[in-house]
Amino acid sequence: MKKIIICVFVSLAFLSCQQTQKPKAEVEPTDPKATEIWKPIPLKVDPTGNNGVPSDAIILFDGSHFDEWESSIDQGPVQWILNDDGSTTVKDKTGDIQTKRSFGSVQLHLEWRSNPDNKAKGQARSNSGVFLQNRYEVQVLDNNENSTYVNGQAASIYKQSAPLVMAAVPTGEWNTYDIIFRAPEFDAKGTKIKSGTITVLQNGILVQDHFELQGTTEYIGWPKNKAHGPAPIKLQDHQDQSGVSYRNIWVREL
Ligand code: MG
Secondary structure, eight states: OHHHHHHHHHHHHHHHHHHHSOOOOOOOOOSGGGGOOOOSOOOOOOTTTBTTBOTTOEEEEOSSOOTTEEETTTSOOOOSEEOTTSEEEOOTTSOOEEESSOBSSEEEEEEEEOOTTOOOOGGGSSOEEEEETTTEEEEEOOOTTOOOOGGGSTTOBTTTBOOSSOOOOSTTSEEEEEEEEEOOEEOTTSOEEEOOEEEEEETTEEEEEEEEOOSOOOSSSOOOOOOOOOBOOEEOOOSSOOOOEEEEEEEEEO
């Protein structure tokens, strides 16, 4: 009897081993055509065909109106300042603003300018922020000759990831952020099954390299991972007379 049991075990182990073995690699082709892929053909995008922005982008702000935006407080009209130069400046204590549309994964372009008259220290100097899906903040801050905790400085993923380098232009000049955001995924029970990721180029320089989000970017406490779907893009009113301005905001849905 003992022999039979041992025999069955050995046979099962052998079978399971055979099942997990990978098939032998195919013979490497010698014809260059064997490794060519012709379809599907990528869609054509005109890089500047939509009033200077990519033809498949949604223009969120071109300096002329706030039609794509609302107050985060009451979903009412935006109260930020519309400037003559095609930018908007945070109107202090009027609250964050957010897109009326909700987004999943996106490529987002925007430009921001710190306030040269803001001489406050640390986190109080031209603090704003770009929130993906209303939850994940890429920090906006004037860090020129102004130190703070590195996972809270400009181009950080707030309280999670310091930027790879400091790539800001001088205070008062326009910075660009090009952000590639992949939204986190949750299963039907609300458990996160895939982390979100953020890549950021500041002024064309890589500052966040496919960073895997730990959850929401909290001021106090640990990141949270409550399930959610598409959500607005939000710009922060830090409520300390930051004077930060934004312009030329567009987004491509991925
Ligand atoms: Mg901020």
